[in-house]
Amino acid sequence: MEVQSIKELLVSVPNGQVVIVKGWVRTFRSNRFIALNDGSTINNIQCVVDFETLGEDLLKQIATGAALEIQGSLVESQGRGQKVEIQVDDLIVHGKADPETYPIQPKKHSMEFLREQAHLRIRTNTFSAVMRVRSALAFAIHDYFRKNGFYYFHAPIVTGSDAEGAGEMFRVSTLNPKTPPLTQEGEIDYKQDFFGKETNLTVSGQLEAEAYAMALGKVYTFGPAFRAENSNTSRHLAEFWMIEPEMAFYDLQDNMDLAEDFIKSIIAYILQNCKDDLTFLDKRLQDEEKVKPMAQRSEMGLLERLNFVVENSFIRITYTEAIKILQNSKPNKKKKFQYVIDEWGADLQSEHERYLVEKHFKCPVILFDYPAKIKAFYMRLNEDGKTVRAMDILFPGIGEIVGGSQREERLDVLQNKMKELGVEEEELWWYLDLRRFGSAVHSGFGLGFERMVQFSTGMGNIRDVIPFPRTPQNAEF
Structure with missing residues (x-):
C-alpha cells in the first residue's frame, strides 16, 4: 500500500479507507492521541490508538520526536480543530526519542536556544513553516526566469577578483599555513598555490554573468556567496545565497521594471501556494508585536504586508530627492539618527532606508542615480559626471533587499573609473574585453535570497531563515 502525505490526507474525504502514514510525534496525550507530522504541512494529523489492543510495550516507546509508521482507517474526526483522524490498526516505531534528553519539547523555545539546535529546530512549527516558504x-524564482526567457548560469565559487571591491573575502589556499612559501620580498608566494594566484570565495557572480549575458541575452545566477565581514547583526551572514540576473540591451529603467515585476511575482506565488504556513507565521508575528512598545510595532501584519507589495507600485525617487527628504525629517533635525545626514553624498544606512520606506512613503521604494563615489566601479556614469545609474530597492523591516545598476559599457570610461579606484586592469582583462568586442548597454541586479525569505516570513533575524547559519565564530554544523 502506498504511503500518503499528511497534507493529502487532511483534505481527503473520510470513508473508513485504510491509509499508511509515516512521520514524527509532535505531541502524545492521554496515552491515546498522537499528533503526527511528516513535514508536508504545518498541520498535524491526529491518530487515535488503543494500546490495550496494540500492546503496552508500544506505549512506552511513544514520545515527542519519535519516528512512527501508522496504518489505520481514515475517519471523520470527533474532536475540534480537524476534519479527519486515523483510527490506528497497526503502529511501528522506527526511531525512539528519549523525553529526558530530546531538546525539542512541545513548549516555547527561544530563538537563541534553537540556533544551538540547528539540526533539530526544523522540527518546530516555526522553522518548518519558514523552510517550506x-x-x-x-x-x-527559477520558474519566473524560465518563463521570461532567461538562462540559468552557474557562476564560479572560487574567484580571483573582488566584484564588490569590499576586500572582505575568504581566502582559498592549499599552502601550508604555518610555513607558506615566500617571495624574495617576504610575501606569500601564491604562484606556488593550487591556482597559481591568490584566490577567494566569491562575493558575487555578477562579473562572470555579464560575460554570458553578452552572448545569451538574459541569464541569471542563483548560488552561494561569501562575505568575511565581522558582523553579528540580525541582517548579516558570512554565507548566503544570491540571485543575480544580467540582461543585454537593458537600461536602468528596464532593470527597475524587471526587478519590481520579479519581486511581485515570487511573493504572489507564495501567497497562493503557502497559505497555511503564511497564516501561521502571520499569527506568530502578531503575537510578537503585542509585546513590543507601541512605537516599535509594525503597522501591517505579515499577510497584509505581502499583499500590499504585490498590489501596489513601488515608489521611485532619485538619491538626491531622498537626501532632501532625510535632511528635512524629524529624526535628522533632532539628531535621532545614529548617522545624521548633513550633505549630499552620504552613504545611506539601514536607519535611513527604513525611514523612507516605513515612515515617509510607507511602501517599497526604489532609489536610483547614486553618487559615483559610494558605488562600485562597474556602474554606468551619468552625464552629470557625479552620479551613476545605480538602483536599490528598499523594503520595510529589511532596508535594502535589491542592489543593481546599468553597467558601464564604454571602455574608456570604465578604464578611467578603475584607475581612480585602484582596480588593476590586469586582474580584469577579460572583463574589459567585453567592452572591446561587441559592447552594448546592459544591466543587472542582485537579490539577497535570505533577506527575501526574511521579509516573506516575518522573521526578525536572518540567521533564522537559512538552514545552518554561518556567522563570526559559528560554523558548528
Missing part, C-alpha cells in the same frame, strides 16, 4: 520561493 524558502523552498517555494526558490522554485518561484
